Amino acid sequence: MIFRQLFEPVSSTYTYVLGCEDTGQAVLIDPVISATDRDLAELARLDLQLAFTLDTHIHADHITAALELKKQTGCRIAGPAIDKLPCTDVGIEEGVPFIVGSLQFTPLHTPGHTDGHFAYLLADRLFSGDALLIDGCGRTDFQNGSADDLFHSVRNKLFTLPDDTLVYPSHDYSGRRVSTIAQEKQRNPRLGEAITLERFRDIMAELNLPYPAFIDHAVPGNRQCGVCPPDLTDNFRRYCEQVEHSPEG
Numbered sequence: 001m002i003f004r005q006l007f008e009p010v011s012s013t014y015t016y017v018l019g020c021e022d023t024g025q026a027v028l029i030d031p032v033i034s035a036t037d038r039d040l041a042e043l044a045r046l047d048l049q050l051a052f053t054l055d056t057h058i059h060a061d062h063i064t065a066a067l068e069l070k071k072q073t074g075c076r077i078a079g080p081a082i083d084k085l086p087c088t089d090v091g092i093e094e095g096v097p098f099i100v101g102s103l104q105f106t107p108l109h110t111p112g113h114t115d116g117h118f119a120y121l122l123a124d125r126l127f128s129g130d131a132l133l134i135d136g137c138g139r140t141d142f143q144n145g146s147a148d149d150l151f152h153s154v155r156n157k158l159f160t161l162p163d164d165t166l167v168y169p170s171h172d173y174s175g176r177r178v179s180t181i182a183q184e185k186q187r188n189p190r191l192g193e194a195i196t197l198e199r200f201r202d203i204m205a206e207l208n209l210p211y212p213a214f215i216d217h218a219v220p221g222n223r224q225c226g227v228c229p230p231d232l233t234d235n236f237r238r239y240c241e242q243v244e245h246s247p248e249g
Contacts, residue, residue: 002020008034011214016028017046019046024101026050027103030127034062036242052078056128061214063228063239066087067087081093082115105120107120112131112152124162132191133172135184136190151191159184228240
């Protein structure tokens, strides 16, 4: 398996390149539209052909590159079937493996951050989206989020995976790149095993986070698999403009 972790700094988003060494086909998990050129360059450098983009959920903090990558490469768009997006080519469902060449992903429906959120297990690597971050989790106060649902998603699905499963989140805001299930059980201050459901509810209710700055553009754009609105103000234009990134992120 070929693996790369790439970082987009405007939204602090990790995009993951997974490549099949036998077929040369690749999957991009959670690609960001402003980093399209970077991702295409990385695929070319690795001599991979993009077969699918695969989003974990309808994002509120960036525009997915799924549609743009489909236009440029002919790849197909995969995403949670529960969201019923007409622009997706393959709807992901729990219990149905997602297979690209020798890559076999196990989709895990993990609602809570959003009601349609999925995480993807590939061998000993979990691509956890926003359900489980390093020492944290995604917020639960919009897009039909639910603290109770997120608690049960993490505790009953993700924390039942082997302790040495590597956790690769969709975001990190402190430069961290990877965790493990064992580490998150032990020290996640929101969802660690010492935290009760009642305490988790209180933690999430007390976050008092501001309304997401880009959500009113990102959600409708992502419901179209990645369409930037034409009327972006200067402060939001950076979310859609191509910027230079190093291959290492």
